[in-house]
Amino acid sequence: MEESKIDDLIKRMTLEDKAHQLTQINADFVATDSKATVTGLTGYLKLDNDDVEKVGSVLNFSGGEMAKAIQKKHLEKNEIPLLLMQDVIHGYETMYPLNIAMGGTFDLDLVEDCAYMSGIEAKLNGVHVTFAPMVDLVRDARWGRVNESTGEDPYLNGLMARAFIRGYKKAGLGVCVKHFAGYGAAESGKDYNVTEISEYTLRNFYLPGYKECLKEKPDMFMVSFNVLNGVPMAANSHLLIDVLRNEWGFNGVVISDYNGIGEMITHGYAPSYKECAKTAITNQIDIEMMSSSYIHYLPSLIHEGEINSLVVDKMVKRVLTMKNNLGLFENPFRGIDIKKYKDMIRTKANRKLVLGAAEKSCVLLKNNRVLPLETDTSVILIGPYADERSIIGRYKCLGRVDDCISVKIGVESLLGVEVETSKGCSSNILDNDYSMIDEACDKASRHEVIIACVGESSEDSGEGASRADISLPSVQIELIKKLAELKKKLVLVVFGGRPQVLSEVEKYADAILYAWEPGSEGGTAIANLLYGKSYPSGKLTMSFPRSTGQCPIYYNHFNTGRPKNPDIISNANFNSSFRDELNSPLYPFGYGLTYTTFIISNVHLSNDSLSKGEAIKLYVDIKNIGERDGQEVVQLYIHDIYASCVRPVKELKGFKIVKLKQGEESSITFEINEDMVKFYSSKGEYEAEPGEFEVMVGFNSKDVTTINFTLKRWEI
Ligand code: GLC
Numbered sequence: 175m176e177e178s179k180i181d182d183l184i185k186r187m188t189l190e191d192k193a194h195q196l197t198q199i200n201a202d203f204v205a206t207d208s209k210a211t212v213t214g215l216t217g218y219l220k221l222d223n224d225d226v227e228k229v230g231s232v233l234n235f236s237g238g239e240m241a242k243a244i245q246k247k248h249l250e251k252n253e254i255p256l257l258l259m260q261d262v263i264h265g266y267e268t269m270y271p272l273n274i275a276m277g278g279t280f281d282l283d284l285v286e287d288c289a290y291m292s293g294i295e296a297k298l299n300g301v302h303v304t305f306a307p308m309v310d311l312v313r314d315a316r317w318g319r320v321n322e323s324t325g326e327d328p329y330l331n332g333l334m335a336r337a338f339i340r341g342y343k344k345a346g347l348g349v350c351v352k353h354f355a356g357y358g359a360a361e362s363g364k365d366y367n368v369t370e371i372s373e374y375t376l377r378n379f380y381l382p383g384y385k386e387c388l389k390e391k392p393d394m395f396m397v398s399f400n401v402l403n404g405v406p407m408a409a410n411s412h413l414l415i416d417v418l419r420n421e422w423g424f425n426g427v428v429i430s431d432y433n434g435i436g437e438m439i440t441h442g443y444a445p446s447y448k449e450c451a452k453t454a455i456t457n458q459i460d461i462e463m464m465s466s467s468y469i470h471y472l473p474s475l476i477h478e479g480e481i482n483s484l485v486v487d488k489m490v491k492r493v494l495t496m497k498n499n500l501g502l503f504e505n506p507f508r509g510i511d512i513k514k515y516k517d518m519i520r521t522k523a524n525r526k527l528v529l530g531a532a533e534k535s536c537v538l539l540k541n542n543r544v545l546p547l548e549t550d551t552s553v554i555l556i557g558p559y560a561d562e563r564s565i566i567g568r569y570k571c572l573g574r575v576d577d578c579i580s581v582k583i584g585v586e587s588l589l590g591v592e593v594e595t596s597k598g599c600s601s602n603i604l605d606n607d608y609s610m611i612d613e614a615c616d617k618a619s620r621h622e623v624i625i626a627c628v629g630e631s632s633e634d635s636g637e638g639a640s641r642a643d644i645s646l647p648s649v650q651i652e653l654i655k656k657l658a659e660l661k662k663k664l665v666l667v668v669f670g671g672r673p674q675v676l677s678e679v680e681k682y683a684d685a686i687l688y689a690w691e692p693g694s695e696g697g698t699a700i701a702n703l704l705y706g707k708s709y710p711s712g713k714l715t716m717s718f719p720r721s722t723g724q725c726p727i728y729y730n731h732f733n734t735g736r737p738k739n740p741d742i743i744s745n746a747n748f749n750s751s752f753r754d755e756l757n758s759p760l761y762p763f764g765y766g767l768t769y770t771t772f773i774i775s776n777v778h779l780s781n782d783s784l785s786k787g788e789a790i791k792l793y794v795d796i797k798n799i800g801e802r803d804g805q806e807v808v809q810l811y812i813h814d815i816y817a818s819c820v821r822p823v824k825e826l827k828g829f830k831i832v833k834l835k836q837g838e839e840s841s842i843t844f845e846i847n848e849d850m851v852k853f854y855s856s857k858g859e860y861e862a863e864p865g866e867f868e869v870m871v872g873f874n875s876k877d878v879t880t881i882n883f884t885l886k887r888w889e890i
Pocket of ligand 1: 233234261305352431432637
């Protein structure tokens with residue numbers, strides 16, 4: 175529809191129409207025919223059926239039939255089609271691994287392919303825009319939503335978010351970058367908690383990922399729940415107007431999070447719902463999700479001259495323009511095709527794709543030469559996740575647990591025989607029932623290899639699922655200890671949506687495979703990796719703490735004025751350390767083993783100084799000196815040794831995936847340029863400062879080869 179037609183449409187809308195157009199509620203309310211007002215938990219909305227029939231968008235619905243029904247019903251009374259949104263985060267029905275795992279593949283094409291696949295499934299089922307990608311930088315594994323992020327590095331997060339956006343958009347799905355901004359810095363990792371982030375840290379760590387998304391032209395940004403430096407994000411004009419709209423030039427739709435506008439009252443910021451509406455409209459939050467301050471107060475705010483009607487018209491125009499760009503005016507039922515959907519979701523292609531994603535995102539943390547297993551060894555599966563199919567995460571759209579391959583199913587189909595299992599303990603991390611351990615150990619004693627499937631359930635991470643202690647439950651630790659006493663080969667497969675503390679069990683395991691929530695083909699992937707049908711290549715994109723007390727812990731930290739050797743307990747009281755814990759993580763960012771050994775050599779630069787506008791090259795030789803084919807991720811880090819603000823001890827600035835057969839070698843080259851050393855300086859400028867730099871290269875952020883270069887002070 176031409177822009178002029180949109181302008182005409184807006185001219186014909188009443189203020190009430192505009193307020194409804196800028197409101198989004200659960201699809202369930204639109205679907206029901208009840209004349210009752212919206213009641214129950216959402217009675218606070220105080221919406222009657224007339225309101226419900228007029229809203230401009232809905233979220234979270236059960237699929238194509240419902241999408242068709244609510245759109246049809248809506249169009250009986252409205253000229254403007256309904257916008258339908260859903261949380262398509264790591265799959266729609268065919269589920270791939272959590273994003274914290276997908277980030278660890280370092281494979282941007284794979285991420286794009288998975289987003290595309292899920293975008294097609296979602297679009298065929300009536301979804302117009304997904305509430306993704308989630309681009310929050312995360313450093314504290316106590317926070318449950320780390321599972322939706324791709325980790326603690328802004329550079330990787332930005333590239334991964336762009337890959338997700340490309341995939342969704344190629345499928346014809348709109349995208350909503352979230353949660354803007356700094357939600358992942360929730361104090362003590364407690365969800366919805368306050369955040370305190372300086373402008374320097376915002377600019378250099380928390381904002382770059384969101385900003386990078388602009389290169390892929392996202393349709394929407396979502397405002398986060400958190401208070402940032404004393405102000406709820408919904409009231410944060412600096413970020414919503416000065417930065418997002420004016421500095422970054424984003425002219426798409428901004429949506430609140432679920433009742434995020436209404437919660438300004440609860441935060442103790444807005445005295446009334448009317449003030450909520452005024453603040454949110456002033457900050458150009460175009461759509462109010464699951465609160466109704468616009469419906470109740472937008473008209474009167476304009477009548478009373480509190481809000482300029484032109485501001486509201488701009489908001490409405492952004493929403494109608496987005497609907498127009500999605501083709502909704504031409505075809506409000508665009509893309510819905512239930513039959514095509516049903517034909518595609520179980521295709522071998524989709525299952526093969528998510529199988530590969532699961533294989534590439536599991537992380538081999540330890541292997542004392544027990545993996546891969548021989549198929550003729552006698553094996554038993556122990557633990558609460560040995561025969562568990564709920565390993566597809568919580569934000570799962572139409573993902574079906576009964577459609578998921580458990581470890582038991584995966585291993586039995588690979589071996590072609592039934593495999594004995596024993597739970598050993600419950601999956602409830604709060605449960606202290608030790609009564610099943612003896613039976614599990616008794617059964618295990620009759621086998622050569624024990625595969626213990628432990629960790630946390632999909633309910634223990636995700637939204638609202640923070641944990642104060644991220645250790646394995648004590649009953650699982652006891653189970654693992656007892657199994658170790660049997661002196662069998664002991665392999666741990668750990669499930670979860672966050673880094674968990676494995677310090678107390680690491681020493682008992684001959685091998686540890688971190689499986690995250692691997693998705694619909696999880697069990698098949700784990701079996702393939704354990705038996706060598708494929709090899710592990712996943713990496714960690716969050717540091718794994720030795721103990722919860724180290725949280726937040728992240729690789730790109732500052733040096734402090736009193737650093738200490740991260741791998742020794744220091745007796746001196748006068749350095750930045752713990753009396754009772756090392757400074758180093760148990761497993762560092764970028765870490766992950768494979769079934770062979772790669773070595774790096776001959777690391778050198780084309781020049782040891784970099785001049786303005788030029789680039790230097792970093793040359794690296796890689797060799798597979800092991801007995802099997804494998805893959806590594808060669809990671810490039812840079813450290814700005816001194817600058818007008820302190821700089822991280824290292825920052826990821828490049829990576830390359832290298833696949834080598836046994837005995838093969840290869841050479842790779844990185845280009846180092848001025849952009850790679852720019853940062854928001856003490857002057858608030860994004861600039862490179864001349865000086866000394868270290869460049870490091872390795873297969874993780876800890877074990878690196880370091881050489882120096884100088885960024886020359888150039889002639890002005
Ligand atoms: C939730 C989440 C957000 C999600 C939205 C819609 O509260 O914070 O990530 O997209 O509501 O479900």
